[in-house]
Amino acid sequence: MIRYLAWRVAVMVPTLVLISMLVFTIIELPPGDYFESYVQELRAMGETADLQEIEDLKTRYGFDQPVPIRYLHWVGGMLRGDFGYSFEYRMPVSEVVGSRMWLTVLVSMVTIIVTWVIAFPIGIYSATHQYSWGDYGLTFLGLLGLAIPNFMLALILMYFANVWWGVSIGHLMDREFMGQPLSWDKARSILSHLWIPVLIIGTAGTAGMARRLRANLLDELDKQYVTTARAKGLHPGRVLLKYPLRMSLNFFIADIGSILPAIVSGAEITAIVLSLETTGPLLIRALQSQDMYLAGSFLMFLAFLTVIGVLISDIALAALDPRIRLSGRARK
Numbered sequence: 001m002i003r004y005l006a007w008r009v010a011v012m013v014p015t016l017v018l019i020s021m022l023v024f025t026i027i028e029l030p031p032g033d034y035f036e037s038y039v040q041e042l043r044a045m046g047e048t049a050d051l052q053e054i055e056d057l058k059t060r061y062g063f064d065q066p067v068p069i070r071y072l073h074w075v076g077g078m079l080r081g082d083f084g085y086s087f088e089y090r091m092p093v094s095e096v097v098g099s100r101m102w103l104t105v106l107v108s109m110v111t112i113i114v115t116w117v118i119a120f121p122i123g124i125y126s127a128t129h130q131y132s133w134g135d136y137g138l139t140f141l142g143l144l145g146l147a148i149p150n151f152m153l154a155l156i157l158m159y160f161a162n163v164w165w166g167v168s169i170g171h172l173m174d175r176e177f178m179g180q181p182l183s184w185d186k187a188r189s190i191l192s193h194l195w196i197p198v199l200i201i202g203t204a205g206t207a208g209m210a211r212r213l214r215a216n217l218l219d220e221l222d223k224q225y226v227t228t229a230r231a232k233g234l235h236p237g238r239v240l241l242k243y244p245l246r247m248s249l250n251f252f253i254a255d256i257g258s259i260l261p262a263i264v265s266g267a268e269i270t271a272i273v274l275s276l277e278t279t280g281p282l283l284i285r286a287l288q289s290q291d292m293y294l295a296g297s298f299l300m301f302l303a304f305l306t307v308i309g310v311l312i313s314d315i316a317l318a319a320l321d322p323r324i325r326l327s328g329r330a331r332k
Contacts, residue, residue, distance in 0.1 A: 084293025104278040108263040123213025145207030220244035260309035261302040
């Protein structure tokens with residue numbers, strides 16, 4: 001195990017280096033940079049830009065230097081904990097993201113917990129009551145949840161909330177609390193608004209997890225060891241929980257690699273539709289405006305979480321399923 005962990009950590013370093021090169025290249029591919037886009041936006045609105053200030057910012061952050069030098073400057077800054085400066089928000093990247101990060105983590109964690117709590121009983125019931133009316137009904141709801149995109153569900157709920165109750169749903173808090181420090185009143189406002197994005201974002205995830213758990217559990221329930229356990233007279237609940245359910249959770253553990261970055265990024269399109277104060281819209285806006293340091297640092301953080309998540313999932317899979325061996329050697 002120690003040798004495996006050392007090898008995986010050693011592989012993570014060149015992996016992240018290659019990802020950083022790819023991220024930097026993609027951000028540099030569009031013609032121009034943030035400053036040119038900013039000047040064009042001002043001219044389109046009939047305003048004038050302070051060209052001297054723009055030139056000073058270009059010189060300060062090395063935009064007058066060759067691309068390899070700028071890449072090394074960017075990577076070196078991240079290694080020192082300096083994620084750069086957001087030109088659009090006129091503040092350090094850490095401050096821009098930090099104000100939204102905890103809200104994103106809150107929404108994502110609550111959504112994941114609600115998804116697990118709902119999907120697991122549905123998947124187990126559908127697998128143990130195959131082709132029953134309950135299975136058909138839950139299958140229909142699951143397919144419906146998978147078929148409707150989250151952003152469309154958000155638009156539908158926003159429309160009916162406005163038509164039926166005259167309420168405009170959106171945001172994660174009342175407007176008077178935006179930009180204010182955390183307080184009990186602000187916390188209560190966030191909790192009262194939280195259920196709407198959790199319901200919308202968690203719909204597809206709940207349906208997908210329930211369907212996969214049902215399929216995997218049905219596959220395990222048809223195997224010989226389950227038949228043998230039933231023939232020995234073991235309680236059905238014990239037969240289900242001891243091995244079949246445990247073996248059916250492999251996909252759930254394997255998803256850790258995608259869950260960790262999803263916690264930070266959130267559902268970007270749905271967050272834009274609902275005007276949520278999360279990091280998803282921030283990332284998309286940074287990519288659109290070519291805000292290099294904000295977009296690049298955000299993408300690198302997501303890549304780091306993905307690499308860590310894959311490592312955790314591999315180790316957890318080996319602990320969960322005795323058929324998996326990290327060493328790769330078959331046991332006789």
